[in-house]
Amino acid sequence: MIKGFILKADIKHFFDSVNHEVLLNILKRKIKDNRVLWLINIIIKNFDDKIKGMPLGNMTSQFFANIYLNDLDHFIKHKLKIKYYLRYVDDFVILHKNKNILEEYKEKISRYLKNLKLELHPDKSKIFSLYKGTDLLGFRVFYHYKLLRKRNIKQFYKKLEKFKEMYEDKSLDYDQIVLSIQGWFAYVGWANTYTLRKEIIKMVNILFSKEPTNKGI
DSSP, X not given: OOOOEEEEEEBTTHHHHOBHHHHHHHHHTTOOOHHHXXXXXXXXXXXXXXXXXXXXXXXXXXXXXXXXXXXXXXXXXXXSOOSSEEEETXXXXXXXXXXXXXXXXXXXXXXXXXGGTOOBOTTTOEEEEGGGOEEETTEEXXXXXXXXXXXXXXXXXXXXXXXXXXXXXXXXXXXXXXXXXXXXXXXXXXXXXXXXHHHHHHHHHHHTTOOSOOTTO
8 A cells, every 4th residue: 555645736827926026036136237137027027917927938937937936946845844845837746654744834835935926726736645646747647657648648649630631731741740759759758658659650650651660759
């Protein structure tokens, strides 16, 4: 029986909630050049709301997001001294064998986030048994293995159908298709997907009239 619990947390409307003043104050700790700060201010103000929020499409948004939440990382690792912590942008997980301690961590983190003018998502921040696994970065992660979420597999098959259409009207060639599949394989290779990838290779060879081969993928 696998013992232990996981706090899986999500920050509510994170990119829409990033406070511009808080972000600039964080940046000012390290950046002293007023010209650079002026440029950063122009970039982050390039949004519908001039007080808070960052557009998801901006190349700088992911970078600024990690800077914004760096203080949260330090609070969790150095103040709360949490050992098993992982964050990806606004999603994070904490592991512990004691559910009650995770409840305490959740409450302390929730209070700390007010300093950053943020809050935990009430419906997406929960504690449950490690035995059940958790959804993280497109995978269903269990104690000893990872599975690819079914939704991701369905999306890929739809993409493959689109590739077929584009291949037939000659707007996409075989090498371009292989490159795209290579990228997807690099991602799903982190999960237990060996059989799935073999099936997809066979399907690609059939759909695009190629001799059975693993070349490129």
